[in-house]
Structure formats: structure tokens, C-alpha cells
Amino acid sequence: MMRTTHGPMLSLLVAIATWVSAATPAASQGDPTAVSLVIRAGTVVTMDADRHVLSPGAVAIGGGEIRAVGTPETLAARFPTTFVLDVGSDLLLPGLINTHGHVPMVLYRGLADDLALMDWLERFIFPAEARTVTAEFVRAGTRLGVLEMIRSGTTTFSDMYYFEEESAIVTKEAGLRAVLGQSVIQFPVADAPTPADALVRAEAFIRDWRGDPLITPAVAPHSMYTLDAATLTAARDLARRHDVPVMIHLAETQAEVALSRQRHGASPTQYLNTLEFLGPNVLAAHAVWLDDDDVAILAARGVAVSHNPESNMKLASGIAPVPKLRAAGVVVGLGTDGAASNNDLDMFDAMRQAALLHKVASGDPRTLPAGEALAMATIEGARALGMEARVGSIEVGKQADLISVGIDDARHTPMYDPVSHLVYVTHGTDVRTTIVAGRVLMLDRRVQTLDEEAVRAEGRRWAARVRDAVR
Amino acid sequence: MMRTTHGPMLSLLVAIATWVSAATPAASQGDPTAVSLVIRAGTVVTMDADRHVLSPGAVAIGGGEIRAVGTPETLAARFPTTFVLDVGSDLLLPGLINTHGHVPMVLYRGLADDLALMDWLERFIFPAEARTVTAEFVRAGTRLGVLEMIRSGTTTFSDMYYFEEESAIVTKEAGLRAVLGQSVIQFPVADAPTPADALVRAEAFIRDWRGDPLITPAVAPHSMYTLDAATLTAARDLARRHDVPVMIHLAETQAEVALSRQRHGASPTQYLNTLEFLGPNVLAAHAVWLDDDDVAILAARGVAVSHNPESNMKLASGIAPVPKLRAAGVVVGLGTDGAASNNDLDMFDAMRQAALLHKVASGDPRTLPAGEALAMATIEGARALGMEARVGSIEVGKQADLISVGIDDARHTPMYDPVSHLVYVTHGTDVRTTIVAGRVLMLDRRVQTLDEEAVRAEGRRWAARVRDAVR
Numbered sequence: 001m002m003r004t005t006h007g008p009m010l011s012l013l014v015a016i017a018t019w020v021s022a023a024t025p026a027a028s029q030g031d032p033t034a035v036s037l038v039i040r041a042g043t044v045v046t047m048d049a050d051r052h053v054l055s056p057g058a059v060a061i062g063g064g065e066i067r068a069v070g071t072p073e074t075l076a077a078r079f080p081t082t083f084v085l086d087v088g089s090d091l092l093l094p095g096l097i098n099t100h101g102h103v104p105m106v107l108y109r110g111l112a113d114d115l116a117l118m119d120w121l122e123r124f125i126f127p128a129e130a131r132t133v134t135a136e137f138v139r140a141g142t143r144l145g146v147l148e149m150i151r152s153g154t155t156t157f158s159d160m161y162y163f164e165e166e167s168a169i170v171t172k173e174a175g176l177r178a179v180l181g182q183s184v185i186q187f188p189v190a191d192a193p194t195p196a197d198a199l200v201r202a203e204a205f206i207r208d209w210r211g212d213p214l215i216t217p218a219v220a221p222h223s224m225y226t227l228d229a230a231t232l233t234a235a236r237d238l239a240r241r242h243d244v245p246v247m248i249h250l251a252e253t254q255a256e257v258a259l260s261r262q263r264h265g266a267s268p269t270q271y272l273n274t275l276e277f278l279g280p281n282v283l284a285a286h287a288v289w290l291d292d293d294d295v296a297i298l299a300a301r302g303v304a305v306s307h308n309p310e311s312n313m314k315l316a317s318g319i320a321p322v323p324k325l326r327a328a329g330v331v332v333g334l335g336t337d338g339a340a341s342n343n344d345l346d347m348f349d350a351m352r353q354a355a356l357l358h359k360v361a362s363g364d365p366r367t368l369p370a371g372e373a374l375a376m377a378t379i380e381g382a383r384a385l386g387m388e389a390r391v392g393s394i395e396v397g398k399q400a401d402l403i404s405v406g407i408d409d410a411r412h413t414p415m416y417d418p419v420s421h422l423v424y425v426t427h428g429t430d431v432r433t434t435i436v437a438g439r440v441l442m443l444d445r446r447v448q449t450l451d452e453e454a455v456r457a458e459g460r461r462w463a464a465r466v467r468d469a470v471r
Numbered sequence: 472m473m474r475t476t477h478g479p480m481l482s483l484l485v486a487i488a489t490w491v492s493a494a495t496p497a498a499s500q501g502d503p504t505a506v507s508l509v510i511r512a513g514t515v516v517t518m519d520a521d522r523h524v525l526s527p528g529a530v531a532i533g534g535g536e537i538r539a540v541g542t543p544e545t546l547a548a549r550f551p552t553t554f555v556l557d558v559g560s561d562l563l564l565p566g567l568i569n570t571h572g573h574v575p576m577v578l579y580r581g582l583a584d585d586l587a588l589m590d591w592l593e594r595f596i597f598p599a600e601a602r603t604v605t606a607e608f609v610r611a612g613t614r615l616g617v618l619e620m621i622r623s624g625t626t627t628f629s630d631m632y633y634f635e636e637e638s639a640i641v642t643k644e645a646g647l648r649a650v651l652g653q654s655v656i657q658f659p660v661a662d663a664p665t666p667a668d669a670l671v672r673a674e675a676f677i678r679d680w681r682g683d684p685l686i687t688p689a690v691a692p693h694s695m696y697t698l699d700a701a702t703l704t705a706a707r708d709l710a711r712r713h714d715v716p717v718m719i720h721l722a723e724t725q726a727e728v729a730l731s732r733q734r735h736g737a738s739p740t741q742y743l744n745t746l747e748f749l750g751p752n753v754l755a756a757h758a759v760w761l762d763d764d765d766v767a768i769l770a771a772r773g774v775a776v777s778h779n780p781e782s783n784m785k786l787a788s789g790i791a792p793v794p795k796l797r798a799a800g801v802v803v804g805l806g807t808d809g810a811a812s813n814n815d816l817d818m819f820d821a822m823r824q825a826a827l828l829h830k831v832a833s834g835d836p837r838t839l840p841a842g843e844a845l846a847m848a849t850i851e852g853a854r855a856l857g858m859e860a861r862v863g864s865i866e867v868g869k870q871a872d873l874i875s876v877g878i879d880d881a882r883h884t885p886m887y888d889p890v891s892h893l894v895y896v897t898h899g900t901d902v903r904t905t906i907v908a909g910r911v912l913m914l915d916r917r918v919q920t921l922d923e924e925a926v927r928a929e930g931r932r933w934a935a936r937v938r939d940a941v942r
């Protein structure tokens with residue numbers, strides 16, 4: 001049995017692991033039980049239905065899938081000649097799932113903060129978008145955002161923006177998994193002068209990418225307040241016709257609710273329900289301002305919610321009724337939102353923030369315990385995206401989307417409970433290994449699929465144009 | 472002019488910088504203008520009264536103090552033969568100031584979470600403390616906590632715990648600056664069977680350590696609900712007699728307020744005011760449940776507040792009226808509280824949390840902008856501890872307490888505003904250099920004053936005993 005560890009052998013290890021990983025699909029094509037790599041970790045946090053934790057533990061992967069989960073001894077006995085990637089004392093867990101964002105907006109991170117919402121939008125975000133969003137911008141921004149996600153342990157993300165075909169190309173190249181929603185909005189935007197054009201683009205995007213192993217195309221009508229009933233209905237029909245997910249912003253601010261009541265005499269949720277827009281393929285982002293009737297509708301229609309605590313706090317949108325939604329049976333995943341309102345894509349922050357915010361909001365420290373916050377960032381996030389059969393936990397037959405977190409530092413010492421640390425201590429910067437569909441995207445904090453310096457330099461070049469655009 | 476950068480020359484650099492730093496006090500004793508080291512950074516965030524930011528910038532230090540602040544060119548011209556530590560594109564800023572904590576409790580981090588307060592205290596924290604707190608425990612815990620603080624950019628901390636003489640020795644050895652408050656509490660504790668004994672210990676501690684350049688001794692009566700009037704008054708008198716700070720928990724929970732009203736017919740703040748306990752040397756931790764009268768009293772008496780947003784959220788204590796306190800003129804610093812209720816000592820988290828929490832609590836995204844959150848973690852924290860003449864900003868004549876933050880990663884790219892990034896993006900793990908009183912405690916993430924592996928191993932050994940204690 002070959003075995004290697006962190007240390008001076010790193011370069012060789014990178015070469016071998018990349019080779020093993022790349023060789024995997026071909027080698028195992030003929031044999032669905034073939035295993036090409038065994039990962040051995042101090043602790044494996046599976047997030048399976050019983051929340052099994054193995055210390056130490058090991059995971060065998062082949063053909064991009066998880067083929068076995070067990071103790072290192074068991075797996076060594078079963079796969080005696082297989083290459084072993086030993087991640088030392090690291091925690092191995094399912095890759096994190098970011099259920100809401102606008103990835104290319106990393107190019108606007110920190111451009112403007114601490115402003116009233118309309119000031120922020122009208123003086124900075126809208127002018128910047130009008131003057132800088134192009135296919136090239138989306139490519140550069142997605143590359144930078146995907147790099148940040150690989151480095152912070154996100155393996156699946158959901159996106160709502162423009163030129164999603166560019167995002168798809170870049171994401172697939174980098175090796176990440178994504179649900180990409182082509183935006184539909186009433187006013188002219190960079191990639192579509194009318195919502196009808198946007199729907200045509202969305203349909204072409206769906207046709208081009210459906211069936212891809214990493215990219216799930218989707219349609220993203222922006223919100224009930226930026227779209228008329230005809231377009232909302234058309235977006236709904238497009239999604240049904242192709243059986244793809246729908247992403248929409250819902251009840252993010254009190255202003256949206258007031259506008260909906262004024263225009264339609266109904267809450268945003270009630271209004272969308274009367275349009276027969278809501279269903280199990282709909283992922284509603286934010287869902288902050290809901291009354292009991294709204295919660296009941298979301299539960300009855302099987303709509304999933306993406307909770308974005310940091311964005312909701314930073315923009316002072318409000319506190320989503322997450323415990324109430326979950327109690328009603330609504331699936332709630334976590335998201336970062338765009339980096340313009342966060343200001344990063346770190347899903348560990350999202351977990352910690354959710355766990356802390358709902359404790360203080362409810363006045364009860366038992367609200368959203370660590371294990372539930374971690375579930376929201378993994379298996380519940382997978383459920384929210386309709387992908388729970390493929391990702392979100394370490395279980396045999398699922399895709400090998402795994403990350404390892406280093407704990408050999410003062411901050412993680414001592415460790416009484418790995419799940420507590422993952423939620424209350426770990427930062428994205430502690431992630432050491434990121435694997436998607438069995439492909440090693442980052443090893444010992446070296447990203448294998450992107451030229452980091454080139455990606456950052458491209459980001460800095462775009463920032464100069466953004467600065468000019470809002471001058 | 473010698474110059475060096477991050478990279479392969481690291482070992483040599485570490486040796487030279489440590490030597491330069493150690494040589495500093497002696498070399499410059501006879502000459503208060505002598506400069507032994509110039510630090511050059513991509514950006515210097517001074518936090519002086521005008522909030523000057525220099526890009527690029529440089530700081531000259533000698534005799535443990537800041538001797539000059541300017542552009543790299545100006546300082547190169549003034550000090551042509553001085554050793555230059557070039558931290559590349561890093562942001563250089565004043566070391567962070569943690570105004571409230573119980574450092575040895577890092578040994579309990581993650582021992583128990585997500586429980587009702589009394590469950591958490593009575594089933595875990597109290598039994599663990601009763602069975603494990605000794606002088607050796609405090610030494611091991613302080614060493615681990617100080618290591619974590621050096622690694623996350625805290626250069627001054629405030630502590631309330633037992634055996635503070637052990638904390639003082641360990642902190643001084645590691646080179647950090649601290650205000651250490653010997654605890655006084657009504658019931659028997661590990662280092663004092665009665666509050667009278669605790670007061671005797673506190674006085675001895677003050678006598679032993681007063682005048683120390685790094686350690687400020689203080690007295691820490693635990694709270695109005697765990698002490699009688701006689702002991703509170705005696706603690707007050709002790710502090711006045713020796714002119715040292717007083718740290719106390721104040722109005723942390725609704726239960727405390729209810730108990731105070733029941734026992735004394737007054738809020739905790741009003742009660743302490745009638746005891747003439749409150750004054751400018753008092754630092755009140757938490758101050759969550761205050762009415763307008765309480766805020767007015769704190770302002771009138773010059774009491775400073777330590778705001779601990781993460782602890783208050785995790786324990787569901789409530790949301791302190793920070794904007795109201797600051798508007799009333801109360802100095803508010805930031806703290807982490809003990810790691811048992813946080814679960815780490817990362818002051819970047821405290822800043823971000825304060826900025827986000829008060830936005831959503833007030834419903835106004837303009838509340839606590841990034842610059843004010845950073846001030847609370849630096850110059851306002853210094854003010855809260857009565858140390859603003861010595862630390863908290865990069866200004867000539869102040870102590871050379873400096874940290875550098877690396878920004879050459881995807882997460883900090885692009886950078887429109889360094890202050891925004893420090894609050895909304897940076898984690899403690901991004902800190903690369905930590906300097907206190909001109910002594911380099913960490914260089915390129917290598918801690919110079921502690922054996923990291925030994926400190927962590929000691930922490931793990933104690934954790935085994937803690938686990939047994941709460942079994």
C-alpha cells in the first residue's frame with residue numbers, strides 16, 4: 001500500500017494525486033466497483049442520516065463516486081493496493097453547498113458598504129453593472145469567485161447572474177459543481193434587452209448544458225417586484241418544460257412586501273402562489289418577511305429556501321424566520337449572496353452566522369445547534385437544490401465531493417466535538433483539500449485547476465474599470 | 472539599506488528580525504530617537520485621529536516605540552542604514568485590543584454548546600472549573616490562548632479569571648500586553664476560599680506587577696449578582712487605593728436585571744451607582760440590558776463598555792444598545808469573551824459581528840460602518856482600557872504594537888478599500904506579522920516566542936482531564 005502525508009513530499013504528492021484523479025474515470029469505466037483513491041483522515045464527518053462520525057476514518061472513491069466509507073483498517077484490507085491520500089488529523093466532510101449568490105459580483109466586493117440600500121444600488125451597483133458587465137467580466141468574475149470557493153471548501157454553488165454560459169464554461173474548467181440560473185428581469189440588462197430575449201437566452205442555455213455532469217442549467221426570474229405576471233408565468237413554463245430549477249429572490253425586504261400588497265393586495269408569496277409559480281423546483285432566496293400564511297404556502301408547495309444571514313444583516317434586510325420555516329417542513333439551505341453584500345463567499349461564515357443569529361433572535365441558545373447549521377450547509381443545501389441523491393453527504397454511491405479542514409492549530413485546540421468546531425471555529429482558510437467528483441481541485445491549499453496569480457491579476461484589472469465606472 | 476521580503480530567505484529573516492528586535496531596547500536606551508527597524512507595507516492603516524491611510528507606507532520603530540510614520544521613500548531617506556522588514560502588499564495596522572475574556576477557558580472551547588444557560592453552566596462549566604482549575608491549568612490555558620491571540624493579531628487583551636499571577640508570567644514571556652484582573656467572587660473558587668481571600672490575592676497581585684511595561688494588574692469583581700455590597704465596595708476601594716482598572720460583568724442577561732430589581736429595587740447599573748462603584752476606571756463587560764437611565768449613568772460616570780457580540784449571540788443574552796451607548800458618549804471596545812462561549816479569540820470576527828449585528832438590529836445598513844468597527848477593536852479598545860496614550864493607533868510616541876494582514880489571496884481581491892476588507896473579509900488566520908513593543912512575536916505566521924506544538928500538546932493533555940471532569 002502506498003501512503004503519503006503532508007510535508008516535504010508535497011510536489012510529488014500533487015503530481016501523483018492529480019494523475020490518479022485524472023486517471024480515475026477511464027480506469028473505472030468498465031468496473032463500477034473500482035476504487036482509485038482512498039482518503040484517510042483524523043475524523044470523517046459523514047452527514048449521513050445517522051450523522052455518523054468516524055475517528056479516524058477513510059473514504060474510498062472511484063469513477064468520481066464514493067465507493068466505501070469506513071475505518072482506515074477496513075478500507076486498507078479491502079483496497080490493499082490503492083493509493084492512499086493521508087490528510088493527517090484533518091476533518092473530512094462533504095463539500096459545502098452555497099445555495100445563493102451572484103458570483104461575478106466578487107469584482108464589486110467592498111466597492112461600497114454601509115450605505116442606505118437605494119444609495120448603494122443607485123450610486124454604485126447599478127452604474128457599475130451598466131458599465132462593466134460583459135461576457136468577459138462574467139468570465140473573470142466567475143474565475144475569481146470559483147477560486148475563492150475552492151479555497152474555502154464550497155464544492156457546489158448556485159448562481160443567478162448574466163451570461164451564465166460563460167460561468168458554466170469557467171466553472172466546469174475549474175472542476176466545481178453548480179446550478180446556474182440565467183437571469184430574467186424586466187428592464188434591459190447586459191445580456192438581454194428585454195425579458196423575452198432573456199427567456200430565449202435561458203432556453204438556449206438550458207438546451208446547451210442539460211445533462212452535464214457538473215453544470216445544472218436553471219432559470220432565474222429575478223423577483224416578483226422586477227417582473228410582470230406574464231414574464232413570471234413564462235419563466236415558470238420554461239422551467240417546467242425542461243424540468244429545471246427556478247431561482248427567485250423572495251420577500252427580501254419590507255419594501256418588497258409593501259409594494260406587493262399595494263400592487264396585488266397580497267404578500268409576494270401569496271402573489272406568486274396565485275400565479276401557480278411555486279413548486280418543488282423553486283428555490284426562494286432570502287424569505288425574510290413572511291407571515292404564517294406565507295410559511296404555510298411555501299411548505300405546502302415544497303418550495304425550498306436559501307437563507308443568507310450575512311447579506312441580510314449587512315443590508316439590514318431583516319431576520320428570516322428560519323426556525324419557523326424548518327418547523328413547518330420547509331427545506332432551508334445556506335447561502336452567501338453576492339460578495340458585494342457579504343463581502344466574501346465563505347460558507348463557514350454563513351454557518352456560524354446562522355447558528356448565532358437565530359439564537360439571539362429567538363432568545364434561546366438551543367436554537368439552530370451546530371449540527372443543524374452544518375446540515376444546512378451540506379445535506380439540506382443539496383435538498384434545496386434537488387441534488388440530495390448525488391451530493392451533500394459522505395455515503396456510498398454519492399459523488400465524491402469532499403473537503404478536508406486542518407485542525408492542528410491553536411484555534412482548534414482542544415477539540416471535544418468536531419462538529420462544534422466546524423461551525424463555531426473553522427474559517428474557509430482552514431480548508432486544505434477540495435475534491436469534486438473525485439477530482440482534486442485543491443491539495444494542501446494549492447489549487448490545481450486555476451492559475452491563482454493570473455486569476456487575481458485579471459480581477460485587479462477589472463477593478464480598475466469598475467472604479468472608473470462609479471467615479 | 473538592507474531589505475528583505477517574504478520567501479525563501481525566511482529562516483534568515485526570522486533570525487535577523489528577532490535579533491534586531493531583541494537588540495532594540497538596549498541599543499536605543501541612550502537615544503530616544505534611535506530607530507532599529509523600519510517596516511514597509513503595501514498599506515498602513517494608522518487609526519490616528521484623522522484616520523490616515525498610507526499606500527504604500529512605512530513605520531520606523533526603536534526602543535519598542537513608534538518613531539516615525541511616512542512613505543517608504545521618506546523613511547528610507549531618514550533612516551538609510553536601518554534594517555527594513557518588507558511585508559509586501561500586507562496591510563499594516565495597530566494590533567487589535569480584546570477588552571473582555573477569560574483566556575484559560577480556551578481549554579473548555581466547544582466542550583458544550585447550544586444548551587440552555589443554566590444547563591451549560593451547571594452540567595459543564597461549573598463542574599469543569601471546580602475539578603480542573605489550578606495554577607497549572609491557568610498557565611497551560613493562558614499559553615494556548617496567548618498563542619491563538621498572537622496568531623490572530625491581538626496585541627493587548629483584558630482578562631478576568633483565577634491565578635492571574637500565572638497568566639501574567641506566561642503573557643509576559645510570550646511578549647503580549649494585557650490588563651489582568653484577579654477575580655473576586657462570593658463563593659469559594661480555586662484560588663480563594665472567600666472573597667476576602669480573593670481581595671488579599673488581588674492586592675498582592677497588584678503590588679507584584681504594577682509598573683510592568685506589558686502587564687497592567689487589575690481587580691475583577693465578577694458581577695453585582697455574585698457579590699454582596701461589602702465586597703463590591705472593598706473591590707472598589709482596593710482599585711482606587713492602587714489606581715488600577717476594575718473589570719466587572721454588567722447587565723449581561725435579563726435574569727440579572729430581574730434579580731437586581733427584586734433584591735435592590737434598582738437595575739444593576741443603578742445599584743452599582745448607589746454603591747459609588749462606577750467611575751472612569753471601570754470597564755463593564757456586556758452591558759446588554761440597559762434602560763435610558765442606565766446609559767446616562769454610564770456616560771456620566773465615564774464607565775467604558777466591552778461589547779462581546781458573538782458571546783451575546785451564542786448564549787442568546789441579547790443585543791447590547793451599542794449605537795445608543797456610543798451616541799451618549801460611552802467608550803465601547805470589543806471583546807471575544809471566553810472561548811467557551813464564542814468559541815475562539817478572533818477579534819476580526821468580533822469586528823465583523825458587531826458591524827453586522829447592529830445593522831440588522833437597527834434596520835439601518837449605515838449603522839456601525841467598517842471604520843467604526845475597526846476603531847472599536849483598536850483605538851476605542853485602548854480608551855476602554857485607559858491605554859489610549861500608549862496603544863491603539865500607529866502614531867509617533869506610541870508603543871510599537873503592530874500587525875500585518877496578508878491580502879494576496881482571492882478573498883481579498885480586488886481591494887477598493889482596505890478598511891472594508893479588514894472588517895468584512897479578513898479572518899485572524901490572515902494575520903502574518905505580530906509585533907508588541909517592537910518585539911516580533913510572529914513573522915510570516917511563525918510564532919517566535921512560544922513552541923506551538925508543545926503548547927497545543929499541553930492543551931490536549933488538559934482536555935483529557937476536562938473530559939473526565941464532566942463525564
